[in-house]
Amino acid sequence: MASAVKRIGVLTSGGDSPGMNAAVRAVVRTALYHGVDVIGIRRGWNGLINGDVVRMDANSVAHILNRGGTILYTARSEEFRTEKGRERAVATCKLLGIEGIVAIGGDGTFRGCLALSRHGISVVGIPGTIDNDIGCTHYSIGYDTAANTAIEAIDRLRDTMQSHERCSVVEVMGHRAGNLAQYVGIATGATAVLVPEIEWDFKKDVAERIRSARLAGRTHFMIIVAEGAFRDDEIMKNPGSANKVASMIKEELGIDPRVTVLGHIQRGGAPNARDRVTATRMGYSAVECLVAGKTNRVICHQHGTVVDVDMEEALAVGHKLNESEQLVLEAMIGEDRS
Ligand code: F6P
Numbered sequence: 001m002a003s004a005v006k007r008i009g010v011l012t013s014g015g016d017s018p019g020m021n022a023a024v025r026a027v028v029r030t031a032l033y034h035g036v037d038v039i040g041i042r043r044g045w046n047g048l049i050n051g052d053v054v055r056m057d058a059n060s061v062a063h064i065l066n067r068g069g070t071i072l073y074t075a076r077s078e079e080f081r082t083e084k085g086r087e088r089a090v091a092t093c094k095l096l097g098i099e100g101i102v103a104i105g106g107d108g109t110f111r112g113c114l115a116l117s118r119h120g121i122s123v124v125g126i127p128g129t130i131d132n133d134i135g136c137t138h139y140s141i142g143y144d145t146a147a148n149t150a151i152e153a154i155d156r157l158r159d160t161m162q163s164h165e166r167c168s169v170v171e172v173m174g175h176r177a178g179n180l181a182q183y184v185g186i187a188t189g190a191t192a193v194l195v196p197e198i199e200w201d202f203k204k205d206v207a208e209r210i211r212s213a214r215l216a217g218r219t220h221f222m223i224i225v226a227e228g229a230f231r232d233d234e235i236m237k238n239p240g241s242a243n244k245v246a247s248m249i250k251e252e253l254g255i256d257p258r259v260t261v262l263g264h265i266q267r268g269g270a271p272n273a274r275d276r277v278t279a280t281r282m283g284y285s286a287v288e289c290l291v292a293g294k295t296n297r298v299i300c301h302q303h304g305t306v307v308d309v310d311m312e313e314a315l316a317v318g319h320k321l322n323e324s325e326q327l328v329l330e331a332m333i334g335e336d337r338s
Contacts, residue, residue, distance in 0.1 A: 003034050003035065003036050003290075003291040004122075004290065004291060004292060004293030005036060005099040005100040005122060005290050005291065005293075006036060006037060006097070006099060007036065007037035007038070007039065007096070007097050007098055007099055007100075008027075008031055008036055008037070008038055008039070008098065008099065008100040008101065008102060008287070008290055009038070009039045009040075009041045009048070009053070009093070009096075009098045009100070009101045009102070010024055010027045010028065010038060010039075010040055010041065010056070010072070010101070010102045010103075010104070011040075011041035011042075011044055011045070011047060011048065011072060011101065011102075011103050011104070012024065012044065012070040012072045012073075012074045012103075012104045012105060012128065013044035013045060013074055013075065013076070013077070013103055013104070013105035013108070013109040013112065014044070014074065014076055014105035014106045014108055014109050014128075014129060015074070015106070015129060015130070015131075015267060016068075016069050016070050016074050016128075016142075016267055017128045017129050017130045017140070017141055017142025017143075017145075017146065017267060017275075018068045018069075018130075018141075018142045018145035018146065018267070018268070018269055018270065018271035018272075018275055019128065019141040019142050019145065019271035019275030019276060019278065019279040020069070020070040020074075020104055020128050020141060020142070020279070021061075021064040021065065021067050021068075021069065021070055021071055021271075021279075022064070022065050022141075022271055022275065022276045022279035022280055022283070023104050023126055023128060023141060023279035023280070023282055023283040024040070024061060024064070024070065024071065024072060024104070024283070025061035025064055025065055025280070025283065026279065026280040026281075026282070026283025026284050026287075027102050027283040027286060027287055028040075028056045028057075028058070028060070028061045029058065029061065029283075030283065030284045030286075030287035030288065031287050031291075032057070032058055034287065034291050036287070036290075036291065037055075038055075038056040039053050039054070039055060039056065039096060039098055040053065040054045040055070040056045040060070040071075040072050041053050041072065041101075042054065042072050042073050043072075043073045043074065043075045044073075044074050044075040044076070044077050044080075044105070044109075045075075045077035045079075045080035045085070045089060045112050046075050046077045046079065046080070047072075047073075048080075048088075048089040048092050048093070048101075049077070049079055049080060049085050049088045049089050049092065050088075050092075051092050051095070051096075053092075053096065065276055065280075066270050066271070066276070067270065068145075068267075068268045068269045068270055068271065069268065070104075074105075076108070077112075080112055080115075086115050086116065086119070089116065090116065090119040090121065093116075093119075093121050098121070099121065099122060100121065100122035100123070100124070100290040100295070101113065101116060101121060101122070101123050101124070102123075102124050102125075102126060102283070102286045102287065102290070103123065103124075103125050103126070104125075104126040104127075104128040104141070105125070105126075105127075105128055105129065106127065106128070106129040106131070106133070106134060106140070107133075107134055107315065109125060110125040110298055110311055110314065110315055111315065113125050113296075113311060114296065114311055114312065114315070117295055117296050117311075122290055122293075122294070122295035122296075123295055123296060123297075123311070124286040124287075124289050124290055124294070124295070124297045124298070124299065124308070125286075125297070125298040125299070125311060125314075126141070126279075126282045126283065126286050126298075126299050127139075127140035127141060127282075127298065127299070127300070127301075128140060128141040128142060128279075129141075129142060129143075130142045130143055130145075130146035130173060130174075130180060130266055130267055131143075131173070131174045131175050131177050131179065131180060132177070132179045132180065132183075133174070133175065133176070133177035133179060133319045134314075134319070135314075135317035135318050135319045135320060136298055136300050136309050136313070136314035136315075136317045137298070137299075137300035137301050137302065137314075138300075138301050138302055138303070139278060139301035140301075141271075141275055141278055141279045141282065142267070142271070142275055143179075143180065143183075143275075144272055144274040144275055145269060145270075145271045145272045145274075145275045146173070146180060146266040146267065147180060147183050147184055147187065148272060149262075149265060149266050149268075149269055150170075150172055150180070150184045150262050150266055151184055151187045151188055153170075153260070153262055153265070154168075154170055154184065154188045154222065154224075155188065157170065157222070157260060158188070158220070158222060161220040161221075161222065161258070162219075162220045164220075165219040165220055166220055166221075166255075166256075166257070166258055167210065167220065167221040167222075167223065167249060167255050167256075167257040167258070168220070168221070168222050168223065168257065168258050168259075168260065169223045169225060169242045169243075169245050169246045169249070169257045169258070169259050169260070170222065170223070170224050170225065170242065170259075170260045170261075170262060171225050171226075171227055171241055171242035171259070171260070171261040171262060171263075172184055172224055172225070172226055172227065172262055172266070173227055173262065173263065173264075173266050173267070174195075174226045174227055174228060175227070175228055176196055176228045176231075176319075177195075177196070177197070177226070177228065177319055177321075178193075178194075178195020178196050178197050178198070178226040178228070178229070178321055179321060179322060180226070180266075181193055181194070181195050181224050181225065181226035181229075182195055182226075182321060182322065182325055182326060182329055183322075183325065184224060185224045185329055185333075186325060186328060186329050186332065188222060188224070189222070189332065190222045190223065190224045190333070191209050191210060191213050191218075191221040191222050191223055191333070192205055192206045192209045192210070192221075192223045192224070192333060193223075193224045193225075193226075193329060193333070194206070194223075194224070194225045194226060194229040194241075194245065195226045195228075195229060195321060196226055196228040196229055196230075196231045197320075197321040198321065198326070200229070202245075202248050202252070203252070206223060206245065206248070206249065207248075207249070207252045207253055209333065210223075210249070210253060210255075211253070223245060223249070223257070225241045225242045225245050226241070227239060227241055228241070229241045229245075230244065239261075242259045242260070242261055243259055246258075246259045278301060278306075281306045282299045282301075282306060285299045285306050285308060286299050289308050294308065296310060296311040296312065297309065297310065297311060298310075298311050298314040298315075300314065
């Protein structure tokens with residue numbers, strides 16, 4: 001069957017995540033397999049606005065499957081939010097003959113896709129963010145690698161906290177979402193986990209938990225704080241959730257916690273097997289959609305399968321914390337057997 005598109009573009013946008021390169025590779029290889037030309041668009045939507053593009057072939061994606069970051073670079077484009085910026089992006093598509101775009105990123109990236117599709121360009125989104133906060137998909141590329149990076153760091157911290165009988169407060173990324181913190185909290189046997197989606201009370205959810213762990217004989221404590229735990233709208237401008245919690249602990253319990261902000265370390269590193277395979281499957285499915293003449297799709301991971309979902313419907317699904325993981329976490333914290 002002839003492909004519905006002859007030339008497509010691929011870009012990465014928003015915060016990078018391990019596995020984005022694997023997705024780019026899969027897009028390029030699948031397109032070439034169907035005889036479709038691929039243009040790499042650099043620096044997210046800015047690249048489309050400025051014509052910052054590179055022709056991709058099988059060699060241009062060789063040896064990137066195992067590499068963190070994104071060879072296409074990434075950015076958050078203010079200009080693409082404006083009508084003028086979008087017109088320039090459409091003009092680049094027309095000039096270069098780009099009929100379809102695969103955009104790898106988060107919700108913001110998909111909104112950008114929708115704007116382009118109104119100008120007749122076919123679009124498919126692939127979820128790529130360590131936050132795993134995109135409602136329509138159970139999984140976004142990079143989450144598992146980022147979680148494992150955090151877990152490894154926290155295991156190391158636990159060794160030294162145990163030796164010194166200390167309390168550690170660790171800040172985990174996630175923007176306004178607590179999924180990563182929740183998941184990491186389960187995997188590290190945290191004493192307490194604070195996430196933005198659940199109303200928390202410092203005395204009950206932190207101080208009392210440390211107290212009861214101490215009464216049960218523990219002498220070191222691991223508190224995981226999602227960076228958005230204080231639900232501060234200015235979170236990106238006023239970071240410091242872990243420091244705030246540490247000060248509260250000092251004030252309330254008289255112990256002197258050590259603070260570790262894991263930060264961008266969580267975004268780097270080689271993608272693990274789950275991220276390589278998921279990214280490859282998603283990249284493949286995105287191109288299959290465009291080749292089949294589909295547009296406005298988001299490639300989602302649902303119940304263990306990769307499916308494509310209407311983009312407007314996908315964006316209408318709000319973010320939710322994983323409820324079953326939360327129940328498990330509460331039971332584990334209640335017992336505190338770490
Ligand atoms: O969305 C991914 C993410 O890493 C968030 O967890 C974090 O809040 C944000 O990006 C950090 O953004 P920046 O790279 O601009 O510091």
